[in-house]
Amino acid sequence: MVMSLQNVLDARKRIDSYIHTTQVMQSSQLNDLADAELFFKCEHLQKVGAFKARGAVNAVFALDDDQASTGVATHSSGNHGAAVARAAKLRGIPAWIVVPENALASKKAAIKNYGAEIIECASTLEARESSLADLVSDKQCQVVPPYDDNYVIAGQGTAGLELLEQVDKLDCMVTPVGGGGLLAGCLLAVDGKIPVYGAEPAGADDAYRSFTTGVRIESHNPNTIADGLRTVLGVKNFEIIKAHAEDILLVTEEEIVFAMTLIWTRLKQVVEPSSAVTLAAVLKNPEVFRGRRVGLILTGGNVDVGNLPF
């Protein structure tokens, strides 16, 4: 299946009544700092506090009734888990979420809140995948992958579609890249009309290395505060990103925390570190963004306020 803008348009129709059209915010202070016009798409104000609500609803509602009847499962460090739990609840089917033991307490609480069952495992990708495989074999349920899935990709892309429609004459877009669901979806959504950049922590630079070498990195040892971006770039995601992304921009941990502080103190928005990599990338690359109208996606706002990096 070759993915295109049409998949994103189909996704929007499917999920429209279950998600928010999130607002776009601006700050004259941040514009001055970046010497550009920045438009922040507030997906931290989305249902479950993250853009992941989009892909999960799209994937769960794309199942036929037979497939859906046995329920759904996934593995997730947090936001995708809550999103699948919520989507299952909306559809009235059971959900099981495999969660690494080091996941944030706030994210585990959100999953439980939506009535899903949590299965804890070690924090490696291998442990997550094997726990999920055991679960699926036991329950005979459907897997909703966190990012490496056409319906998930198309669903996340609806955030980019909205942003493109909400801001007149946008010059480019920047999204964080972890597994690559959002970046790939946004690339489909803009359909070549404007360039889309990925922003990634240098401590989890698999997408950068995959993109620059043309060969997908299959595993890595991420070391970043941006807990939503520790996953490895997906196969389907990489195909789309390799073909269409303008560039992948790396940022340091210090740059992430600085950008996060700016978003908290200037925009007054509570966002998680993963949301700050885009602003960090824009501030780091003035030669790319100066004078342009830049769309940035604030991906999520689920933080443990008792454990902040500043």
Next chain:
Amino acid sequence: MVMSLQNVLDARKRIDSYIHTTQVMQSSQLNDLADAELFFKCEHLQKVGAFKARGAVNAVFALDDDQASTGVATHSSGNHGAAVARAAKLRGIPAWIVVPENALASKKAAIKNYGAEIIECASTLEARESSLADLVSDKQCQVVPPYDDNYVIAGQGTAGLELLEQVDKLDCMVTPVGGGGLLAGCLLAVDGKIPVYGAEPAGADDAYRSFTTGVRIESHNPNTIADGLRTVLGVKNFEIIKAHAEDILLVTEEEIVFAMTLIWTRLKQVVEPSSAVTLAAVLKNPEVFRGRRVGLILTGGNVDVGNLPF
């Protein structure tokens, strides 16, 4: 001069082009928790990050050219200072701000950012007032009082006026009360159409004691995390509050921090402790607010993110 709704309407005309019409936010989780419909007026997204932008612009632009020519001065622990500095800059006149030495660094930085001169003093009301008196005698400038002033009161009231227009069938309104500018202004704005409650830290309960005894408390020793509410209720403010407020509701420090955490994690909004007393009061008094459509004013978002209470 007897103050009325007309003063607030006049203020709106005067300040309209210099301030934001701030949005109103809702959270289904917070509605469930309160068993009421809560409408949060986002004055932390106002210019200078606080409703104080309103009163300051109204007072500074109400001066005639002769009065304005020598500049303006005030004393403030922060938001009003930044607001006066900004209003003076907009009008193109100098400003001097007396700031207690224990004021937050972020608030002092904001004042300097708008080009005003900061004069530091001890943190007592007496020290602030005597520093300001010296300054005025030296510079022959106009004082813009932080709250005990008809133009300031009318300006702050425009926040309540907007909220009343933005939310259909609002049943009541809750504002924090410190010096009483916002509460008094909102009482004028609603003009008896709905009840307005003040919410106050128990550790700075001068408005509560003044309201319940009918005699204004003239000084106190506040002990509260809500740094914006440590001031003593003003004379003009008290007259309006005594005549029109429905009640003053007290909350503890623990209740303030809990409500602040809810606003940060559910609404995803960065607000200062003073902003959280209203939600704390609503959660504490279900017999008053259950089932009602309640407007709450989030008054400001200027916090030192490196020094948070959780």
